[in-house]
Amino acid sequence: MKFSCTKENLRQGLAAASHVSTKDPNYPFLEQVLIKARKSGVELFATNMHVSLFAKMRAKVDQEGEYAVPSKLLFDYVNLLPDERIDVDLIDEALLVKCGRGKTTVKGDVGGEFPVMDIPEGGKEFTFSNAHIARALSEVSFSMATTEARPELVGVSIQSSDRGLVLASTDSYRLSETLLAAEVGGNESVSVILPKGFVTELQRVLALVRDNVETTAVSMRITESQVVAECGGIILISDLVAGNYPDYTQVIPSEWKTDILFEVAAVQKAIKAASLFSRTGLFDIYLTANVQEQMLELRGEDSVRGKNVVEIPAAIDGEPSDIAVNFRYLLDGLSVLPEEKARFRLISRKHPCLLTSPQEASFRYIVMPIRQ
Numbered sequence: 561m562k563f564s565c566t567k568e569n570l571r572q573g574l575a576a577a578s579h580v581s582t583k584d585p586n587y588p589f590l591e592q593v594l595i596k597a598r599k600s601g602v603e604l605f606a607t608n609m610h611v612s613l614f615a616k617m618r619a620k621v622d623q624e625g626e627y628a629v630p631s632k633l634l635f636d637y638v639n640l641l642p643d644e645r646i647d648v649d650l651i652d653e654a655l656l657v658k659c660g661r662g663k664t665t666v667k668g669d670v671g672g673e674f675p676v677m678d679i680p681e682g683g684k685e686f687t688f689s690n691a692h693i694a695r696a697l698s699e700v701s702f703s704m705a706t707t708e709a710r711p712e713l714v715g716v717s718i719q720s721s722d723r724g725l726v727l728a729s730t731d732s733y734r735l736s737e738t739l740l741a742a743e744v745g746g747n748e749s750v751s752v753i754l755p756k757g758f759v760t761e762l763q764r765v766l767a768l769v770r771d772n773v774e775t776t777a778v779s780m781r782i783t784e785s786q787v788v789a790e791c792g793g794i795i796l797i798s799d800l801v802a803g804n805y806p807d808y809t810q811v812i813p814s815e816w817k818t819d820i821l822f823e824v825a826a827v828q829k830a831i832k833a834a835s836l837f838s839r840t841g842l843f844d845i846y847l848t849a850n851v852q853e854q855m856l857e858l859r860g861e862d863s864v865r866g867k868n869v870v871e872i873p874a875a876i877d878g879e880p881s882d883i884a885v886n887f888r889y890l891l892d893g894l895s896v897l898p899e900e901k902a903r904f905r906l907i908s909r910k911h912p913c914l915l916t917s918p919q920e921a922s923f924r925y926i927v928m929p930i931r932q
Contacts, residue, residue: 561597561625561650565617567643567659572768573615574635576794577606579764580613581631589673593631595648595655597621605674606631610757612677614795628671629655637664679795683783684750686725686742690791693778694766696727696740697759699896699923704756705731714756717805718782720749728808732928734889735808739922750782753801758787765794811912812926816905818849818881821918822856822874824894824902830870831894834860835887837868844930845890848882849874849906856904860887881906883913884930890915893925 577593584590587609594605597619604615627650634657638646641659649656654665697716705713710732717728721739728737766778769792778791782800789796834845837860848857856874861867883906893915894902905914915925 561595561627562623562648563597563602563619563621564645564647565602565619567638567641567646569617569619570646570648571635571638572792573602573604573617573794574631574638575768576615576761576765577604577613578631578635580606580608580611580761582608587673589628589671591630591632592628592668592671592674593634594626594628594671594674596626597624599624605677607675607677608757609675610755610798611761612797613761614677614679614797616793616795625650626671627655627668628674629666629668634666637666677797679797680781680783680786680788683781683786683788685779685781686750688740688742688778688780690766690770690776690778692741693780694763694770695898696738697763697766699738700727700729700736701759701763702892702896703731703734703736703925704729704759712753712801712803712805715753715801716756716759717751717753717808719751719805725750728805730806730808733886734893734928735811735924735926736893737808737924737926751805752782752787753803753805754787755798755801758789758796758798761796762789765789765791765796768792769794812924813907813911813914816878816907816914818851818876818878818906820849820856820874820876820904820906821901822872822904824897824900826872827856827858827902828891828894830858830872831887831891833870834858834868836860837862837865838887842930843886843888844884845887846882846884847904849876849880851876851878851880881908883909885913885927886930889927893927896923 581591596603602617602619606613644660647658654667656665700716719726723739725740725742781788838844839862846859854876855871857871859869899917901918903916903918912926912928
């Protein structure tokens, strides 16, 4: 195996592969990247048995072949190289990497333990812009469940609607929902759950290639049991989560008694101040809407450490109301809003609250209250 390429081409592929790779003493190949040199170019392959990655890169191939080396080791080394041509050669069962005046050898193996992974064909295909799908995933990925108690919640639900694709996630304490516009191949409908690992890796790939003007389009194909996403010559493959996503729409109230419009930055700062005095383990802060004075009060109180109270000017319509919530959940929702202002709606201290943008955009964020 022998080929030459630019540093950026090799670095980008290795950056994606090194995140997918994982350490497992029983399966050494899981921390490796399999490099395949073909006449058409060079392919990189990595897997953690849940998510698999193919990365195609431009290269001048002088000799075909394949070899597997530790992916993070090779990425860390390539990342330190100057922005010059890189020459890669397989000599005496070690990978020789030369760039400028530097050279190194990386030992690995022929990659015989790597599973045969074919890219699934067919399925329902959707096309997005990088910016749109990156935004949508950022609005729902943070509220996925983190434990396997309910496996169907450890992922993102995607369902067709007459408005586009609806993405949602919940960990039973908060719920995120957003709308993603997509170019659809035919009259496609879909209702699946993307696993958390796939969503995380897709977000990394989108960030990796977002500055490349040639990779603005992202395609996703969904078969009966798998999902395939491709962007910028990088392909991700994963099994779908089995089971049905719960009907979360039942927990979204249709009517509200208090509507609050506030400056996001000011409230974020007030939440952080109040959180310093939240009770350990509860992470609770209290929000009170003062309709008469048009003020939103945020309070954190602990019997040992003390109390913090901040009042923020806000446009408040409806009835006076108050609620206790987990401050971390509220900060998570505010962090993904694209505008300087946010709309916060309440019913009572016993009902879920809603966070959206002022223009009633596609993003909805529901937080369950902490019982006072």
